[in-house]
Amino acid sequence: MLSRRRFFFRAAISTLAAEVALHFRAAAQRLPTVRPNDAAAGTSAARAITINVNGVERTMRVEPRVTLLDALRDRLGLTGTKKGCDQGTCGACTVMVNGRRIDSCLTLAVMHTGDRIVTVEGIAQNGSLHPVQRAFITHDGFQCGFCTPGQIVSAVALLNEGKRLDRDTIRTEMSGNLCRCGCYPHIVDAVLEAAGTS
């Protein structure tokens, strides 16, 4: 098997490369800035709620039927959290609520007044990537990247859960997050490495 250590060795160089690349974003990725969709607040039954998202108190008007996922994406413009099914079957929408990882498509925003929510946008601190994020890059724990926000949040929460982690427990514990690109072994590699370093 291609030595993982060689990947580690490369990591230092390529992280640098990746940071440079951030400034060189492809044309197609320069999309309009996401803004809260005011019209989408609805009128009937809408009510104001305040939740703490990534350390910031956010107040918004939402109808009771709005899921936490749609509130984050459409109302707060936090589109990092993805919708893969809207049915609680894929884990793309994983966020942390008071430290616990949950599917945000399966819960209503109005149920979270006063809760602390952490989304993928809140994982990196002060512009520096979390060890889990770095390990996902080093180990190529993604291809298309669509399941990745959910995988990252799930993995960070898993590390915080304090279980003893080996390959098999990680495979089981990360099984709530589907990856159709088939990156599972590399996701396990990434979580294993982050478990050793964080």
Place this chain on the structure above:
Amino acid sequence: MSQPLVGAPHDRVEGPEKVTGEARYTADVVIEGLVHAAVVPSGIANGRIVAVDDSEARAAPGVIEVMTHHNAPRVSAAKPADSDSLLFLLQNDRIEFDRQPIAVVIAQSLEEATYAAQLLHVRYEADHPETNFDAAPRYVPKEIFGEPATHQRGDPEKAFATAPVRIEQTYRTPTEHHNPMETHGTVAQWNGEHLTLHDSSQWAFGVQRRIAKVFGIDAEQVRVIVPYVGGAFGSKGQMWSHVALAAMAAKLVGRPVKLIVTRPQMFGWVGHRPQTEQRVALGAQRDGRLVCVTHDVLSETSVSDEFVEPCAVFSRDLYAVENYGMSHALPRLNISKPTYQRGPGESTGSFAMESAMDELAYEIDIDPLELRLRNYSERQPDSGKPYSSKQLRQCYARAAERFDWGRRVPQPRSMNEGRLLLGLGMATASRNTHRTAAKVRIRANSDGTVVVACGTIEQGCGSPTVYAQLASEILEIPFERVRFEFGDTNLPEAPLAAGSQTSGSVGSVVVKAATWLRDKIADLGGTIPPNGIVLDVADEPGENDESYATQAFGAQFAQVVVDPDTGEVRVVRFVGAFDGGRILNAKTANSQFVGGIVWGISMALFEKTRYDARTARIMNANLSDYLVPTNADIPNPEVIAIEADDPHINPAHVKGIGEVGITGAAAAVANAVYHATGVRVRDLPITPDKLLV
């Protein structure tokens, strides 16, 4: 540069965006004044709409418009080319498959659109749908991707009649839906007669041309922007109905419209791998040398459109056998049109052919690997052309060694792991690779940076990383100084990102452009003028593409354990060795090979779309009933890339590698299951009930 850049396991350049949630996909696009559309799918699979009562939906809060066949803009849904698909654009009252779009509700918010979509009352006149694969009327297609659907060399029938050993079996593979994690979706915005689409697609230019035909406008009036694509696997290679419906809705309401296909709708109109039935007959000498192969394929298609799963291409182009026959025929069912899915034909065809080879090996009692070697072909058997390169022997040898194939005790049910039955199986992998015309724009800036721009897309194959590697190596500048732009029809034209052709096609023109730029800079004495240097470069397949057969190969080895009491199968080890030509990036290539193997395991054990035989409606249209593997289902596949220079294949010296990994993988698992249990499952997926016999 002393260190070669090409091949180095560089991290993906877009990695930081993808791990922080900053990477934008189509559903993340927001435009001023955007409104939301929800598609209403049909509730029957055959018949017509008698009446639509939209009064309740229209009265619901936030609803702007309800678009049905009564008020939809008149457009052209016909196919401009055979390779396109018929669209279902609310132009009439006919329904021919489950979940066909029959209305679109446009509202201020997603919740309002989704809710109002449920308030539409539709009265149908339902006809009996055709659901019977075995009994439905079938026909022989004119061709399969430009090649004959029925073909013969030698006299397979006669050879079979006199062959000392004969294997004749029928294999079945089910309907499978691609289910990329990102569902399809489109954001449409009109500006007068000009249309801008953000779309999740494998081919921006294909969408541009097709949507122009739908509205009868020039392609130049359409711009298609493709943000990051969250997986596709073939399903986003065609422009499907919802793209046009989003544009029609935007026209109708005079506002930009976002239309995101829901997960249950992913089983509707966006394509699937067709169910197949394949009869394989092998005639052989007692020593295992094949004297004839025939491969007769049935694959389902829709009632009004055509897609052929070209299963027999796999057997046609693989082993040295003099007498060969193949045929493809299509039963027409009330289903949506099937389409390409990762390794179309070769993934399903390899399951049948490589299972049959395993059966032959048992029949004459020789090692399955030895059987493949005895039939090894030095030239492409059918065309007689030399291969541009072929390292399949090395693939077999290296994978067998890594896997320790030699420990295998040939008899089924002879190996154990505790109380579990242990099985080892292998199969050959093979995938034709092609190259098509592509263009890029290359620009050197006076600060020493270089931009390579091409309207191809990024769906996880690593385009922005690998093309920067290719260009920077030729230009002898650091990798970080090259930026690859993509995902927009305003950039030079790229081919469909599918069929394992992108790295050969775009890679070759990148090589050409970078070589031109290097020479140009040398001519200028090594300097770049203040306003930079820019050139548009085009490249197309040359003579070599005619004179050589271009195929990627591999050897797949699977180890399974089977619980004798429950029939549960687990793949515990997998080794694949692949001949994919020159590897552009060891890290991303490994991911593509592993991804292919994961798809093969999934095909062997999990995936199947289930239709109700009475109504032709899909019964498992979600990700809890349509099974795809989870992390715990997948072992850690060991991948060996057998690299050898292939100067003949194309200027980039690469074979596509996105698909070869799935071919043969399901057969390797099925063969391992036979070895473990003595039960030959010829009907995928291998579910526990089939082993408890």
